[in-house]
Amino acid sequence: MELVVLLACLGWVCWPVLGDMIHRWSTDPRYGHGYLVPLFALGLLWMRRPSYDLDRARGSLWGVVLVASGSAVYLLGGYVGSGWIEGLSLLPVLTGLCVLFGGTTALRWAAPSLAFLFFMIPLPWRFEVALGASLQRIATKLSTVSLQTLGFVAYSEGNVIVMEEGRIGVVEACSGLGMLMTFIAISTAVAIVVQRPWFDRILIVLSAIPIALIANIARITLTGVLHETVGGEWADRFYHDLAGWLMIPFALGLLMIELWVLSRLFVELEAEEPVPGLAMMGFAGNAGHRGVSNLRAGEHAAPPLPGPTRSTD
Incomplete structure (x- = not known):
């Protein structure tokens, strides 16, 4: 009470x-x-x-x-x-x-x-402004490089990407700050819930920043491709409406891929059954426990095998 x-x-x-x-x-x-x-x-x-x-x-x-x-x-x-x-x-x-x-x-x-x-x-307003401006510049530069890699004519003027058929303004609202804050929270929640070693959990939280950036860059790049292929109206509609809903599932897909990769890179070894012949001679069946006997309680090691003896004068 x-x-x-x-x-x-x-x-x-x-x-x-x-x-x-x-x-x-x-x-x-x-x-x-x-x-x-x-x-x-x-x-x-x-x-x-x-x-x-x-x-x-x-x-x-x-x-x-x-x-x-x-x-x-x-x-x-x-x-x-x-x-x-x-x-x-x-x-x-x-x-x-x-x-x-x-x-x-x-x-x-x-x-x-x-x-x-x-x-x-x-977050504090000053921190939002500083972080949002940095994210705008990064998203603009890397999206421009991505479009150029795909074969489109594109260059950046400040936070605007200039293409043959239009201009894409990476404004503050589309800088990726919202995606970053949301996905850091999601990644932290996954790291808390998932049954993984602490090293994997730290990597999951730290990877939220590059994954959020990749998702935002993919959004801007796809908008530029639509500008050059189907027209500015459809590109603007995708950029401001549909893409906002697709970014979180796309980022979650990248996170699932990361978890799959981590599960393949860092495999927890389970204790193996001892090899009977080696166990009798005191060797461990698991290579990670050298010199430790796998004999069960109550069992005794076999006596040493007879061998040639040396005579001394």
């Missing part, structure tokens, strides 16, 4: 910040995935429920420290007028409530879900 009351108070205090987030999710295509982030976090809690030992859960007063720290961050965000800092304050507050009522046991259970909530917070 106390937890419900505290969550209600938290929602009342932080409602302006939550309202701004929901507004961005609804109006900004770059953060349309924000609605799915809390749902995935709740689903992840449900999936990890066997790891939560209710009998060992003991609340800790360290949670009060975390809640106080989050409250201080919230006040700081309001003082400097940063919605991003205000939104970020929700993470230490929720973590503190988790520790306050469940201790380290609850924290281990909820930590992946709490960390994933970071993706529902819109």
Whole structure:
């Protein structure tokens, strides 16, 4: 009951910040995935429920420290007028409530879900501008090279690709920033859920950036091809409507290919059955465990084979 009351108070205090987030999710295509982030976090809690030992859960007063720290961050965000800092304050507050009522046991259970909530917070405006401009330049240059490789006449003027039959403007909305943020969240979710070694999971998260860039470059390149083949009307319709829906499935397909490649490159070896003859002489049947006997409990190695003896004077 106390937890419900505290969550209600938290929602009342932080409602302006939550309202701004929901507004961005609804109006900004770059953060349309924000609605799915809390749902995935709740689903992840449900999936990890066997790891939560209710009998060992003991609340800790360290949670009060975390809640106080989050409250201080919230006040700081309001003082400097940063919605991003205000939104970020929700993470230490929720973590503190988790520790306050469940201790380290609850924290281990909820930590992946709490960390994933970071993706529902819109980025600071200055960071969006700087990152969006860089992505515009990269997408324009590489798309121009891609069209030239396909045999089309194309060159770039700033963030505009000039072709024989038209011009493609890589505006800020089409820079790929929305695709990048969405796909980083998706890749992180896949890395959390998939049963793979930690090295593979890190690669999956890091690969979100090049995969998102490849998807956006493919979108711009295909638009240029349509400009030169079927006309500008169909190309513009594809660029602004259909391509936006196809980018996520295309990027997910690339991610599935990456998972398939990783499963072929890094294969986990299972213990092999010992070879009977070698086991009797104390050799391991698995090449990765040299010098370790595979004899079962209660078995004894065979006595050494008789051999020629040397006489000494």
